[in-house]
Amino acid sequence: MVLFALAVAPGIAICFYIFFRDQYNPEPRKHLLISFMLGVLSAVPAIVLQYLLLPLEAYFLSATIVSIAIKAFFIVAFTEESCKYFMLRYYAYRQPEFDEPFDGIVYGVMVSMGFATIENVAYVMQFGFATAIIRMFISVPAHACFGILMGYHVGRAKFHSGHPFPYLMRGLFLAIFFHGSFDFFLFLKDSDYIKEHVSDLYLVTCAVVMLVIGIGLAIKAIREHEQISKQMHGKNPEL
Numbered sequence: 001m002v003l004f005a006l007a008v009a010p011g012i013a014i015c016f017y018i019f020f021r022d023q024y025n026p027e028p029r030k031h032l033l034i035s036f037m038l039g040v041l042s043a044v045p046a047i048v049l050q051y052l053l054l055p056l057e058a059y060f061l062s063a064t065i066v067s068i069a070i071k072a073f074f075i076v077a078f079t080e081e082s083c084k085y086f087m088l089r090y091y092a093y094r095q096p097e098f099d100e101p102f103d104g105i106v107y108g109v110m111v112s113m114g115f116a117t118i119e120n121v122a123y124v125m126q127f128g129f130a131t132a133i134i135r136m137f138i139s140v141p142a143h144a145c146f147g148i149l150m151g152y153h154v155g156r157a158k159f160h161s162g163h164p165f166p167y168l169m170r171g172l173f174l175a176i177f178f179h180g181s182f183d184f185f186l187f188l189k190d191s192d193y194i195k196e197h198v199s200d201l202y203l204v205t206c207a208v209v210m211l212v213i214g215i216g217l218a219i220k221a222i223r224e225h226e227q228i229s230k231q232m233h234g235k236n237p238e239l
Contacts, residue, residue, distance in 0.1 A: 006132040007124035010140035011117035018109040018144075021222060024233040027106055028097055035107050038087040039114020042080075046115075049079040064194070068187045073180030080115065081146060081175040087111050088154060089168065100232055101155035102225035104171075108151020109144055116143035138211070142182055145214045150175040152221035178214040182207050 015036065019026070053075045092098055092107035120140055124132040153171030157164035185207035188194045194203075 003124050003129065003132060004121065006129070006136065007121040008117050010136045011113040011120065014140065014144045015110060015113050018106055021226065022102060022106050022229070024226075024229040025100055025102075027103060031092060031095055031097060032106070032110050035087070035092050035110035036114040036117075038091055039084060039111035039116075040118045042083040042087050042111065042115050043118050046080045046083040049083070050075055053079065064191050065188075068191060069180075069184060072184035072187050073176065076183055077176045077180035081150065081172060081179055084108075084111050084115055084147065085150060085172045085175070088151065093154060093158060098158060100225075100229050101152075101159055102222075102229045104151040104153070104155025104158060105148050105222060105225055106151070108147040108154060108171075110147075112143045112147025112150075113140075116140045119143075138208075141215070142179070142211050145211065145218045146175040146179050148218035148221055149178065149214065152218075152225065155225060174217075178210060181210040182214075185210065 015032070019032065056070060056075065088104075088108055088111050092103070092111070097103070098107070116139070120132075120135055123135060123139075150171040153167045153174065157167035157171070160167055185203045188198070188203050189200050
């Protein structure tokens with residue numbers, strides 16, 4: 001029970017954090033909950049796609065770095081972020097209550113935290129307390145970061161006067177890029193060839209640096225869309 005609580009707590013905490021940041025025009029709780037659950041459900045097609053794509057990684061097995069890059073960027077990041085994007089684009093994006101750019105970030109985080117929570121439960125229940133602590137401060141916030149970057153551009157797409165497609169694809173690309181980069185350095189640790197030349201500490205540091213850059217962009221995105229929300233809905237937050 002304690003492990004389960006540790007597994008779900010980070011995602012729920014981040015959901016509440018972003019909910020309270022949306023102070024000028026809060027979203028209906030129903031849509032937030034549905035988005036979270038769609039994020040949970042998005043893990044199913046992601047797992048199926050990853051299973052189907054595993055032979056692609058094996059095909060490049062002789063080229064170790066290429067194989068790891070394919071696994072990080074395509075088999076993992078592309079499948080997971082695409083499934084999350086699908087839920088965001090075809091549910092929240094279509095709601096009438098999606099009426100300001102900041103809503104893209106809010107719903108992006110809800111979907112991402114749904115995915116991250118069910119993934120976290122699976123890892124923590126299998127590997128225990130130490131994994132719960134590490135993922136609480138690294139993996140779950142990373143998924144939130146990817147969701148913010150995606151949601152920022154989805155919000156821009158919704159209210160752009162021109163064609164939304166470039167913004168939508170930019171959001172998906174950024175989520176995949178930072179997710180893939182983060183995983184790439186962590187996956188390199190599992191390569192015996194790489195271990196002979198590069199220390200684990202260096203690889204973990206590279207992964208953390210990519211995450212910090214992504215978090216910096218995510219914070220900037222939140223502040224920008226918060227300011228737009230404030231201008232649209234006045235200085236007095238809704239109660």
